[in-house]
Amino acid sequence: MANKALIQKIKGAREFYPEQMALRNFIYEKVRRASRAFGYQEWDAPFIEPIELYAAKSGEELVKKQSFTFNDRDGEFVTLRPELTPSLARMIAAKQGELTFPLRWWSFGPFWRYESPQKGRSREFFQWNIDMLGTDSPEADAELIAVGAEFLRSAGLKPDRAVIYVNNRRLMDAEFDALGIPPEKRLDVSNLVDRRTKMDPAKWDENALGLGLDQKQLGGLKDILGNFDLWKKSDELTRLFSALEALGAREYVKFDPNIMRGLLYYTGTVFEAFDTTGSVRRAIFGGGRYDNLLADVGGQPLSGVGFAMGDVVIGIILQEAGLVPEFEPSPAQALVTVFDEKLWMQSYALAAELRRAGMNAMVYPEPAKLPKQFKFADRMKMKAVLVLGPDEAEKGLVVVKNLGTSEQEQVKREALLSSLQKILAFNVKQD
């Protein structure tokens, strides 16, 4: 039983022990590489913002119910950021005249949403955001999708298990129009489409009719949602797919008329990536094209395309797929033991010497029995252990033991580096 005196962490907050931190950094590294491969610049915004920033957009209970808010000492309402886009809009608007467009920005940082924690969802999470602003073309949409595909590829998720589903709002609006679905019902219908895979078919039909659709419209809607060649009617999607072909990302992408995305602000291409084989049914990432990003904050109209990916879902998927590299407990590959009180400082000096030579070296923090120190090195999965005992000190030697092979040799101090490097290189090959 845990110590009762321990104060519990905040519900849904995340604790990153070194092993989890390694996963987070693994994701960050893949994100960073994919973003930079396409020339995107890293940026960030405040973690706390005035609540109005979000209220301006949704103005809903959503903001109050699903955000962490509090009063600061001056009585201002402060919100832990639940998303990045409003901050992006403000920062762009503030320097709209001096930024170089088209602008390509990416970010990876913490966000908070007051929701009930469950599989794939916590109250505190890290999110990758990536956007291109100032270009309005299906080819730009294709680039963002290609960035996402590049991330999936580099993380080890092949097209047979990760798929990016694409649709287009304008295409769907045109289809809805053709069915005689009035524009004011589009939002409700979109939301219903979004929920289709989750719902019982009969119930879904019922809801559709409840929205005021007639049988003929319902039938037409289902025809549309079952038509996976529909994209051929869309000039935008046709161009998108040829661009994806050229970008080498086509194999990851499928057209799916059921992808809508709940967000109001998407106006053209929308897309969502899913793991098709694992236990997580939530989207890996999702995004699309939005117009008038800056409308709410008073900037000039600007079109953009972007997507966001949380760390929780992708983390589960990568672990399930066995794609996370084995955890290395210690960044240092060599342990310098401390033989006794007298030789303590000599061991410290030896470790310092290794560090000056560019190696990561850990020294045992105090004299202790050698078995204990060796055991420590073993549990830290270190590759080599150095022993500087009385015999070695006297003759200017060091014992180097390869923990992988159990072989050890006494070498002169001058030969230590090359001996160590040999062991480390050998062990690297073994991995």
Add this chain to the structure above:
RNA sequence: GCGGAUGUAGCUCAAUGGCAGAGCACCUGACUGUGGCUCAGGUGGUUGUGGGUUCGAGACCCAUCAUCCGCCCCA
């Protein structure tokens, strides 16, 4: 906000209402200058918390807290 499940050693889990246990981990020793492997021994518990029923509760009842799974929601 709603529903379901689970809380026992550091971890994973046992224990018909009748002495709280096992495996792993940890510590010590076999092995006073060498990790893993083996063997022997040992430490470790207010059974989430608070009440109740009972001669007797880890188990049954009520409440509460926490976690997990799902619904709702998902900017």
